[in-house]
Amino acid sequence: MKQLEEKILAEGIVLSNTVLKVDSFINHQMDPVLMKEMGKEFARRFQHKKITKVLTIESSGIAPAIMTALELEVPMIFARKRKSLTLREGLITAKVYSFTKKEENEITVAEKFVSPNDQILIIDDFLANGQAALGLMEIVKQVGAKVAGIGIVIEKSFQDGRQRLNDAGIQVESLARIASLENGKVEFVKEEALAGGM
Amino acid sequence: MKQLEEKILAEGIVLSNTVLKVDSFINHQMDPVLMKEMGKEFARRFQHKKITKVLTIESSGIAPAIMTALELEVPMIFARKRKSLTLREGLITAKVYSFTKKEENEITVAEKFVSPNDQILIIDDFLANGQAALGLMEIVKQVGAKVAGIGIVIEKSFQDGRQRLNDAGIQVESLARIASLENGKVEFVKEEALAGGM
Numbered sequence: 001m002k003q004l005e006e007k008i009l010a011e012g013i014v015l016s017n018t019v020l021k022v023d024s025f026i027n028h029q030m031d032p033v034l035m036k037e038m039g040k041e042f043a044r045r046f047q048h049k050k051i052t053k054v055l056t057i058e059s060s061g062i063a064p065a066i067m068t069a070l071e072l073e074v075p076m077i078f079a080r081k082r083k084s085l086t087l088r089e090g091l092i093t094a095k096v097y098s099f100t101k102k103e104e105n106e107i108t109v110a111e112k113f114v115s116p117n118d119q120i121l122i123i124d125d126f127l128a129n130g131q132a133a134l135g136l137m138e139i140v141k142q143v144g145a146k147v148a149g150i151g152i153v154i155e156k157s158f159q160d161g162r163q164r165l166n167d168a169g170i171q172v173e174s175l176a177r178i179a180s181l182e183n184g185k186v187e188f189v190k191e192e193a194l195a196g197g198m
Numbered sequence: 199m200k201q202l203e204e205k206i207l208a209e210g211i212v213l214s215n216t217v218l219k220v221d222s223f224i225n226h227q228m229d230p231v232l233m234k235e236m237g238k239e240f241a242r243r244f245q246h247k248k249i250t251k252v253l254t255i256e257s258s259g260i261a262p263a264i265m266t267a268l269e270l271e272v273p274m275i276f277a278r279k280r281k282s283l284t285l286r287e288g289l290i291t292a293k294v295y296s297f298t299k300k301e302e303n304e305i306t307v308a309e310k311f312v313s314p315n316d317q318i319l320i321i322d323d324f325l326a327n328g329q330a331a332l333g334l335m336e337i338v339k340q341v342g343a344k345v346a347g348i349g350i351v352i353e354k355s356f357q358d359g360r361q362r363l364n365d366a367g368i369q370v371e372s373l374a375r376i377a378s379l380e381n382g383k384v385e386f387v388k389e390e391a392l393a394g395g396m
Contacts, residue, residue: 029275029311032268058257059276063264070230077227078257113227 001041001175005188007034008154008176014184018128018156026153027060027125038175039067042123042151045173046072049148051121053077053114055140057096057107057132060125064153068123077114079107079136092142096135099128107135116144127152127174130161137168154178157189199239199373203386205232206352206374212382216326216354224351225258225323236373237265240321240349243371244270247346249319251275251312253338255294255305255330262351263321270319275312277305277334290340294333297326305333314342325350325372328359335366352376355387 013021025031042064054076056065062078069076084106085093091108098105114120122136133150140147147170155162155174158181165172177189211219223229240262252274254263260276267274282304283291289306296303312318320334331348338345345368353360353372356379363370375387 023308024311025273028278028308029273030264030267032264032274033271035264036268059260059278062257062260063274066228066230066233066261066264069228070234073231075223075227076230076261080226080257110221110226113222 001038003034003037004153004176007031008178008186012186014181014186017181018159020154020156020178020181020186022154030063032063035063035067038064038153039069039071041175042068042121042173043071046121046149046151046171049121049171050119051148052118054121054123055079055109055114055136056123057081057136061123064125064151065123068121068151072121075113077109079109079139081105081107092139094135094138094142096131098131107132107139109139111143114140114143114145118143118145119148120145121148122150123152124150125153127155127161127165127172128159130164133161133165134168137170149173151175156181199236201232201235202351202374205229206376206384210384212379212384215379216357218352218354218376218379218384220352228261230261233261233265236262236351237267237269239373240266240319240371241269244319244347244349244369247319247369248317249346250316252319252321253277253307253312253334254321255279255334258323259321262323262349266319266321266349273311275307277307277337279303279305290337292333292336292340294329296329305330305337307337309341312338312341312343316341316343317346318343319346320348321350322348323351325353325359325363325370326357328362331359331363332366335368347371349373354379 011024054065054069057079065076093106093108149171152174155177157177179189180187209222252263252267255277263274291304291306318338347369350372353375355375377387378385
């Protein structure tokens with residue numbers, strides 16, 4: 001998505017070879033007009049999938065997910081993150097390990113909001129190792145519902161999350177795919193590489 | 199806001215004299231169309247205030263805040279919540295005590311996103327004792343910016359948060375004002391009471 005790539009080039013801050021800071025428009029301060037455009041784009045890319053619900057994880061996934069759900073005219077659910085849970089009644093849970101924070105969280109969704117008939121679109125802000133997306137997929141699987149696709153705002157294509165999700169046979173759509181952050185510079189995956197089935 | 203009151207009556211679950219559960223459309227599963235309408239309504243009620251930024255707190259404030267920011271065409275910022283912080287560089291912090299969870303959190307906003315010239319609209323999902331709103335106001339005050347108003351989705355008018363914010367001289371607009379949850383029944387503040395300057 002050109003508009004997002006341009007914003008990343010203009011405002012993204014490369015902190016290291018693996019870390020891109022986008023807190024001026026994605027995950028602390030947010031650009032609502034860009035969020036709306038991203039929601040439209042996700043809706044367009046998954047319009048053939050008969051999505052019944054959008055699922056994300058707090059906190060940074062909520063804005064792109066609500067905009068996508070608005071376009072698709074379906075409810076949105078956000079999974080909650082907790083260090084560990086004592087009360088599990090009525091909750092579906094999965095474990096998610098964060099490589100960045102080096103900690104494991106439990107993510108939860110209330111059972112009553114997901115049914116086996118649901119076709120679920122998972123939305124998240126970042127895809128790196130795929131742990132959050134795999135945790136959300138695990139939750140959908142436990143209910144017997146279907147993961148209709150995964151929409152990612154920014155994919156770090158140099159990490160292995162995308163491959164893991166592809167291996168699971170899921171349609172993954174990332175609005176910006178970053179090939180490299182080396183030498184303090186953002187490089188996107190080239191269109192030709194994409195067309196070649198990268 | 200009639201549409202919200204009707205939704206609360208249809209789907210809200212009264213858990214006790216002080217607790218109303220709205221997790222089917224506000225703070226776990228979300229109704230994106232209702233969120234959009236609420237954003238429009240907040241924008242309408244504060245349209246004369248020359249808002250430059252919308253500020254909220256993760257996680258449940260994000261959806262109504264992004265919809266409000268979209269209508270007002272200004273950036274949105276969400277404060278992050280942490281048990282306690284070690285690194286504070288570049289952050290504005292305030293303490294927020296949660297009566298529900300009986301714990302104190304620090305909330306933080308990156309300094310660089312708020313300037314003394316900002317006219318800030320604070321948005322949150324619930325107003326009970328006003329702790330979250332007062333914490334957000336404290337952050338705005340530390341930068342020397344102005345709180346232009348506070349928009350609340352659901353106000354528990356039988357608790358003292360509203361009075362505290364009124365005492366601070368702030369325009370508070372709540373889309374639903376709950377007078378009582380006694381006997382398992384939701385009662386809204388009556389229009390006449392409002393007109394009388396309650």
